[in-house]
Amino acid sequence: xxxxxxxxxxxxxxxATLPGRGAWVHPTRECIDSALRRKAFGxxxxxxxxxxxxxxxxxxxxxxxxxxxxxx
Numbered sequence: 001x002x003x004x005x006x007x008x009x010x011x012x013x014x015x016a017t018l019p020g021r022g023a024w025v026h027p028t029r030e031c032i033d034s035a036l037r038r039k040a041f042g043x044x045x046x047x048x049x050x051x052x053x054x055x056x057x058x059x060x061x062x063x064x065x066x067x068x069x070x071x072x
Contacts, residue, residue: 001027001059005045009052012059021045029060 002013004022013022023044025031032053035041041051 001025003041003045003056005041005047005051008049009054010041010045010056012056027060032056032060 002016002018002022002024003010004013004018004020005011006018006020011018016022021044023041025035036053041053042048045051
């Protein structure tokens with residue numbers, strides 16, 4: 001899956017059309033965890049500041065099309 005940096009966060013580019021420098025990563029928890037440990041997102045996206053990865057982690061845990069849990 002392609003990811004890009006947007007407003008201090010790594011976001012998934014589902015259509016691979018968002019502007020800016022992007023990086024490709026396997027859509028698995030293991031690859032995301034490895035990229036986080038190695039701080040690869042910052043290097044690949046050429047961003048000096050820290051990046052939030054909440055959206056990428058959420059995407060891996062609940063891929064598109066999966067039913068969303070609703071709070072009671």
